[in-house]
Amino acid sequence: MSKALEISNLNKTYKNGFTALNSVSLSVEQGDFFALLGANGAGKSTLIGIISSLVNKSAGDVSIHGFDLQTQRSEAKAMIGLVPQEFNFNVFEPVEEILLNQAGYYGVPRPEARIRAKQLLEQLELWDKRSSMASELSGGMKRRLMIARALIHRPKLLILDEPTAGVDIEIRRSMWDFLKQLNAAGITIILTTHYLEEAESLCRNIAIINKGDIVENTSMKSLLSRMQTQTFVLDLIDPLTVLPETDEFDIRLIDESTLEVELDKERSINRIFEVLNAHNIRVSSLRNKTNRLEELFINLVQESNTSLASAEVAA
């Protein structure tokens, strides 16, 4: 079975000499929910731009569901649905018209396009707005319109570039559910996001890109298992002045009613409560200090930056 996406030795150097991608190789299996993470300017948008034919590559190969983007361009493009970062529809067109036009560009006849548009607009709760101009939609509605537009030709690979940016929590959650349904129906999804909680809860595999290089490409499970310690923040019911003594984990007093505990991944979280109970300390709530993926992401990018800096010094 061909890969949903296969990229080998992809390079992109812009006219001003800036190298955005440096021999990037990556593959995404069919049916995967894949996270592509990177800081701003890391090369994510350039990579997505090349896959979706909006950016010309300098060198390398891209194939989508076995179709080479260079030699079988039409077939390859028909496989992809793109939800870009910026709103890029005609704001002076009615919502339904935007979908019908997009379907037409993929050769979907208008009667069939109308059926699909109705279905998608209902699923994404935009049917009531079908006759409204796109400019009249709220930010969340515009994001959903872009998802509907990307799906109108029934692509096998959906690429979402920060789809939930600027969307409120309720709509974000409903978009997650919708994306999960799509993935369960067999659509491969590639997602870039700055909300690492989003990537952690949705994606099975992950690649991290930094300064045009892929610095990590593995499963989410395997990446998260690399965490050696986790830091928890505990809110206390009664104020505390003296810390309990223990050598099982590091414990710090942030203020008189907040503790921070760093626990080795080998140890059970229950030990924290056993120690605190023994000292008659009562806890009202507990949370992770930062998102686990966020910690790993920052570490990996910092390591990559350090090795790049060392390489530059050596050169």
Place this chain on the structure above:
Amino acid sequence: MTYQDQFTALKTILIKEIFRFTRIWVQTILPPAITMALYFVIFGKLIGGAIDTSASDGYSYIDYIVPGLIMMSVITNSYSNVVSSFYSAKYQGHIQELLVSPTPNLIILFGFIGGGVVRGLLVGMVVTIVSLFFTDMSVAHPFLTVLTLILTSVLFATAGLINAVYAKSFDDISIVPVFVLTPLTYLGGVFYSIKLLSPFWQTMSLVNPVLYMVNGFRYGILGVADINIYISLAIILVFSGILFSIAYFLLDKGVGIRN
């Protein structure tokens, strides 16, 4: 993409383009009708009688300028439709809807040019209807008239697309119409026969491509022209071919629309 899919894509672009300019008909269809009516009143009725018509091959001045004025509206509207539509698509980013799709560049080109041609011909028709209030026009060579009109419209719609590809601001899409298109049109024999000019300026006028279009169209309607009709058609065809090839090359390379 099958041929049927490509036809669906072409139809979609065309309908979208036609819907765009008809939705704002007050800005696109009405102004040329009013402007041309003023031309007919002022140059035709008010001062037309005082103008020397010795070079007009026996036609009154208003009859002589009608084909040129129709052609001028067709040129301006074919050009401005594509330049504004394509540049807006670039500016707002929705040209990407087409670029990510499997629609071939040739179909994109046909779609935008087709939109420009439809607007050019529609405005030409409106101006022709307006002109009937001022003249008793009959068409000497219907086939040549329509052929010249369509080819000229294609040529300027294509030129509009090339302008839009290179444009980086709204200023850039008005520079060519104001500083190039208008002078070429006004000096292209719309209001006069080049026989009225000195031999030097007659020769200079021959490098103006609009002269051939105006004269080709005038021959189609009146049966008289300063330039041989076949030379006119050949020049229009050559220019259309060159501009179409350039436009296709630019789209294929993604100039101005792909990084």
